[in-house]
Amino acid sequence: MPFPLAHDDPPGLGTYRLLARLGSGGMGTVYLARSPGGRTLALKTMHARIATTTEFRTRFRLEADAARVIGGRYGAQVVDADPLAETPWMATEYVLGPPLDEAVERAGPLPEASVRALGAALCAALGQLHRSDVVHRDLKPSNIMVTAHGPKVIDFGIARALGDDRLTHTGAAVGTPAFMSPEQATGQEHTPAGDVFALAGVLVFAATGRGPFGEGQPADLLYRVRYSEPDLTGTPTALVPVLSRALAKDPAERPTTTELAAELHDGGGEFTDHLPDAVLAEIGRRASEVWQIVPRRLPAPPDQPATVPSAGVPASRGLSRRGLLMAGAGSALGVAGAGAGVWAWLGRDARASGPGTGPGYTQPKPGPSVGAPKKKRLDSVWQKQYGGPDDDQNPEVPMVAGDQVVLVANAEARGVDPKSGASRWTYSLYADDSWQVASDGTHVYGITRDEVHDRAGSLQTVSWFLARLDPATGKAGKHLAPVSDAQHNGLISRLLAVVDDTAYLAISHGKVKRYERQLPWSVAAVDLTTGRRKWTDPLAFHSAESDENHFLSAKVVGRLLVLLQQMNDGTVRIVARDTRTGKVTWDKPWKGADRRLVRDPLTADEQHLYLGYGPLRALRLSDGGQAWDTSATRPGKTYGPPVLKGGVLYTVEKGLGLVAFGTGSGKPRWSEKSAEGPRADHVVRPVIGSEYAYTYSRTDEVLRAVGLASHTTEQLYKTSGTRFTAHEKSRMVIASGPHFLAGFPLR
Structure with missing residues (x-):
């Protein structure tokens, strides 16, 4: 389904008036347009930043030529094109049907x-x-x-x-x-x-x-x-x-x-x-939708003036879109249908992504802008259309890395200025897997690919290495350490954590099989200063027809690597390994844990690991035994993932709101008194500042600032994010989700 034009989209190209956006990706944008004679078309453009490149202009022209060769009977009929324009564009028929x-x-x-x-x-x-x-x-x-x-x-x-x-x-x-x-x-x-x-x-x-x-x-x-x-x-x-x-x-x-x-x-x-009746019905539905489109244009962000006249085009608070069709996993110029089936220049297949222009990329859809508050409210400082990671990927994303945050999603890593939301760089990944990148808090590291070809140019071998990404450009530096070897170990890998120049990985063993869990796996530690493997310790192997990651979350605490490990039967175990040897120090089941929910950054101090999703409880890091839980002090209460700040543990109690606990005994220090508190989503981690704690209400789509002194809601922010990260250096809360990345003040 089409969605509103951006505030800076042109009113038209050539003789065609733009009505709506159909999609936008790494290479260009596709619009729904109308000809002077009233014909509805799909109009595809190339981003200005690559339009100056001869190779991409040539590809664009060849693409139009190939589309003309296949013609309107077997393809989308090319109506008009100008590959030599300052912004190259191509207009095709608007195909009525699903992919x-x-x-x-x-x-x-x-x-x-x-x-x-x-x-x-x-x-x-x-x-x-x-x-x-x-x-x-x-x-x-x-x-x-x-x-x-x-x-x-x-x-x-x-x-x-x-x-x-x-x-x-x-x-x-x-x-x-x-x-x-x-x-x-x-x-x-x-x-x-x-x-x-x-x-x-x-x-x-x-x-x-x-x-x-x-x-x-x-x-x-x-x-x-x-x-x-x-x-x-x-x-x-x-x-x-x-x-x-x-x-x-x-x-x-x-x-x-x-x-x-x-x-x-x-x-x-x-x-x-x-054709089955269900397919015919979908074709009919899409054909009727095209005539119900109302031209709309999103307002400019608060810190930017509107750059395009929008007379006759009302601003919109949001227009949903469905069925955005993507294409081009591994293709330099992906084209596909969007809404009713239109050429789109995007990345489509998240599960079969590759290097280049962000294949697998799912373009965000517009969401509501921040509206006028009933209480005192601050607008988001910025909001950008960067799609976030899937729920089953690395819970540390967006990652904090020095003076920037790193978003890893849709087969690419993106360095973002937390103060403005500006994209500083992008780094293409070979797969749509956010476990390919990790931050030690200052630097960003990635798993990179190296290919060897024979004299005829045929691919012979593929090797994987660890490299540090340049913080200014995102380019991978020199190989710091190998991940794979000639014995087919490490052909599939996950970068779990990087701490003190040591990288911790999960690596596969043996030639690739149909499912990842049909291979044995190990946990390994690599010294990034010498490139040598410190240790490798195997996981218990039980073959399964599954591609599920073995690990849901990872954190280095002192001399322990603490891991949430999901088993073949769907249960979750908490495993602590000695960072010096890799040997398991203790291994405990997390009874009743739903592996779909507990994908959060782990919270720990020198003494305890803190867990929610049921009673709030503390496990001793020394042996994994339970130090305390809230079953006695607050029986029957359910808590979400906790956050530690200044020796105080903060979490959301289901049906109440924010609650603060002492770490030593688990006794509550204070509870939120707001009428809005019960609407807080307890499964979303709060963010803690110096004056406020920030909690999220999925029902209201708001981020609430709860005063640490008043224990009441003092400010509301409208947000389409579902995951929140504190970037303390810039004093910003980064809100991420599948549709937008946004920044709010952290106070």
Whole structure:
């Protein structure tokens, strides 16, 4: 669904009036636009910061050319384009229909008749490209729009002419790992046979709801594509031999698009005759939505004047959008449908992300601006459209690193000025995994990738190293220590913590398998000054078909590395390891802990580890035994994750609000007296300043400043954040969420 124009978006481009935004990513922005004659279009632009680069301008022009080759029957018809403009743009038809992945998500796996009709039509689309000596190179479910007249293929950001290597480098795997051909996964020439392989994978997805090589990290997927047989479980029996042949490792053994089409469908009947009712209903819904769009424009942030006249365009406090379609995991210029199916220049697949421009990136949606208060209220100092991490990722994000905070999400790390929200740098990750980056409070460290190619340019080996990121540019410095080795150890890894020039990691052992937990794992410590491994200690190994991280949170306290470890059965254990040897000092179950909720930074001092989610309690760091809990003093009360400040423990009591406890005995010192207190969300960690404690109400979408002296709510801030971090050096509270990053005063 479209959402409001930003305050500084232009009123139009060329002769086209802009109505709304459809998406914005690392490479450009896509708008809903209207022609002078009233036709509704999708208008794609390139960001000014890359528009000066010849390579990207050339890609933009080639993308428009490829879209014209496939035409309006099998793709989004190009209506107009100006790749030479100061801001290059391209206008295409606004495709009315969902992408294939969303169609399957809504309607479930398609019946065999639908899969056959879909496959035959896509064969015709690819055949038209191939006859013009163009290969797509990134065919996947999110790049296929399902319309009433047949599928339309989109995203030509990495399409190119056969044999043309000017904009790519031999040996570099370009595309989406889950749907790459084996030759493409090794950086070799991608021919029409490679598109046939990808098409077969797409049809397996349409028939089963999953790809033939599963899910997981890109390295895992690339390995399976090259060496594993496709998993066709659930594929209609009659389709198995047809798709097996198209998924042959040897390109010469695959059928052509003409041959495959003949095996799939006889060409009889209309395309709509073969679609399930649920898919047809979704097509109709999207077609009707396009006529209900009301042009809106967001107001300028408080510290910025409006830069674009907005006469006739009312400001909006927020307009939700759904079904934003992303594309281009590993693609330099991802294009996809948004809302009703439009070209979008974004990153789509979070689970199959790669390096470059932030693949897997989910563009934030607008939220409400800060409104007039009933009580004294301060506006946010700044608010930026940086999407935050998923709930299952590193709980330390946003990380504090010297005079900046580091947001790690959507396959990139971003250094942000906490005073202004300005982005200082970005660093692309190979996977959408925020455990690839850690901060020691001052510096930022990342797991970096190094590739070795043979003389022909084919990828031979991949190695992983630890490096420090430059605080000014975000660029990785020299290799400080290896993470992986020649025995296939460390091919998958998580950076748990960095303290006193020692990095603590979780590393896998052995060649990549279908699921991460089918591999043995260890915890390891690496000296970043010498590059040597201090110790490695294995985890108990029990194979499971799961990609869940082993660890939910990690913290170094004195000579202990304290870890929240999730087991195969979903239970959570608290494990303390000696930082000198890696050996387990103590290991305790966290009874009743919900692994979906307890993903918070750990709170500890020299004596105790403090836990919520039930009674508030303190565990002795010496042996893991319970020192005290609140069951006796406040029976039946439930507390959220605690925060320690100045020797006082602060937490939110469910149904009451903020409560302060002494650390030695667990006795309450004071409780909040506000009428708003019971509305505080107890599962969100509070932030503690010198004058106020800040708690969050999910119901009201407000951040409340509770006076540490008055014990009452003194200020309210409207926020769309759900996670809050104190940056004490800048005296700011950083609010993060899936939609925005914002800054509030920390007092």
